[in-house]
Amino acid sequence: MRILVAGGAGFIGSHLCDRLLKMNHQVTCLDNLKTGRLANLKEARESKRFRFLRKDVRQPVSLAVDYVFNLASYASPPAYQKWSLETLMTNALGGYQLLELARRQGAKYLFASTSEIYGDPLHHPQKETDWGNVNPVGPRACYDEAKRFGEALTTEYHRKHRLNVRIARIFNTYGPRLQKDDGRVLTNFITQAQRGRALTIYGHGRQTRSFCYVSDLVEGLLRAAFYPRTNGEIFNLGNTNEFTIQDVAELVAELTGKPLKTESRPMPVDDPRRRRPDISKAHRILRWAPKVPLREGLIRTLEGLK
Numbered sequence: 001m002r003i004l005v006a007g008g009a010g011f012i013g014s015h016l017c018d019r020l021l022k023m024n025h026q027v028t029c030l031d032n033l034k035t036g037r038l039a040n041l042k043e044a045r046e047s048k049r050f051r052f053l054r055k056d057v058r059q060p061v062s063l064a065v066d067y068v069f070n071l072a073s074y075a076s077p078p079a080y081q082k083w084s085l086e087t088l089m090t091n092a093l094g095g096y097q098l099l100e101l102a103r104r105q106g107a108k109y110l111f112a113s114t115s116e117i118y119g120d121p122l123h124h125p126q127k128e129t130d131w132g133n134v135n136p137v138g139p140r141a142c143y144d145e146a147k148r149f150g151e152a153l154t155t156e157y158h159r160k161h162r163l164n165v166r167i168a169r170i171f172n173t174y175g176p177r178l179q180k181d182d183g184r185v186l187t188n189f190i191t192q193a194q195r196g197r198a199l200t201i202y203g204h205g206r207q208t209r210s211f212c213y214v215s216d217l218v219e220g221l222l223r224a225a226f227y228p229r230t231n232g233e234i235f236n237l238g239n240t241n242e243f244t245i246q247d248v249a250e251l252v253a254e255l256t257g258k259p260l261k262t263e264s265r266p267m268p269v270d271d272p273r274r275r276r277p278d279i280s281k282a283h284r285i286l287r288w289a290p291k292v293p294l295r296e297g298l299i300r301t302l303e304g305l306k
C-alpha cells in the first residue's frame with residue numbers, strides 16, 4: 001500500500017513509519033520538522049520504499065496514496081502552549097488538507113486524537129462514549145479543542161463523503177525517541193534524576209496517569225487502521241495501569257539508582273486530575289491490549305535518553 005504518515009518524524013509517527021516499512025508498505029513521511037526530527041527517521045531512511053517530504057501540513061498536498069495517517073500536531077503541554085495558534089491550525093487546516101487528499105484519492109484515513117479530549121474527566125475510566133469536560137478557553141484549549149475539532153471534521157467527512165475513517169484517542173505514551181526537553185513528566189523526571197537534580201512534582205503528585213509503551217501503542221494504531229469493522233469507529237489506545245505522579249517519581253528514582261529528591265511546583269491550570277482509558281472496545285474489535293509494563297518500558301526508555 002502507498003501510505004502517507006503526516007507528522008511521521010515525531011515520536012510516535014517515526015515508530016509507525018518503521019513498522020509500516022517492515023510490513024512492506026511504501027511510506028511517505030510528511031513533516032515540517034518543528035518538533036519532529038530527522039534523527040528519528042534514521043532507520044526508515046535506509047529503506048528504498050521510504051520517502052521524506054519536508055512540508056507544512058497546513059498547505060495543500062497532492063500525492064497518490066491509499067492510506068493517510070494524520071499524526072501531525074504539537075503534542076506535549078509546553079510545546080502546544082508555546083505554539084498554540086500553530087497547534088489549532090495544524091489540526092484544523094492540516095486535518096482539512098489531509099481529509100481532502102484522502103477524499104480525492106479514495107484513500108482510508110486515521111486521525112490521531114488524544115485522551116485530552118476528555119479534559120478533566122467526569123467518568124473514570126474514560127470510555128469512547130464520554131463527551132469530555134473541557135475548558136474551551138483555558139491554557140490547554142489550543143490542543144484539546146483542536147483535537148476535538150479534528151474529530152468532528154473527520155466524522156463529517158465520514159458522514160457527508162462516506163470517507164473510510166477511524167479515530168484513535170491516544171493516552172500518555174512513552175519510549176525511545178521522546179525528546180529530553182519536551183516537558184512531559186517522564187522525560188522531565190528521567191533527565192532530572194540522571195543529572196542528580198530534584199524531580200519537579202506539580203501539585204501534591206496525587207494526580208494520575210496511565211503510560212503506554214510506544215510499541216504497544218503503534219500495534220494498536222495498526223490494528224485500528226487495518227482491522228475489519230473499524231470504519232467510522234473511535235478507539236481509546238493506552239495502558240490501563242494507573243499511577244500517581246508521586247509513584248512515577250519513586251519508580252524513576254529507583255530505576256536510575258538515585259535517592260528520591262523532589263521539589264514541589266504549582267499545579268498547572270486545568271491539569272486533569274486522573275486519567276485511565278477503558279480499552280474494552282479496542283480489545284473487543286481489535287483484539288488489542290498493551291503488553292509492556294511501565295517498569296520494563298522505562299528501563300528501555302532510560303537507555304535511549306542517556
Ligand code: UDP
Nearest residue numbers: 077183184185186188200201202207245271
Ligand atoms: N507533571 C509533573 N512534573 C513535571 C511534568 C508534569 O508533576 O515535571 C505532571 C503534570 O502536572 C500532569 C502529569 O504529570 O499531571 C502528566 O503531565 P504531562 O505533561 O506528561 O502530560 P499530560 O498528561 O498532562 O498531557
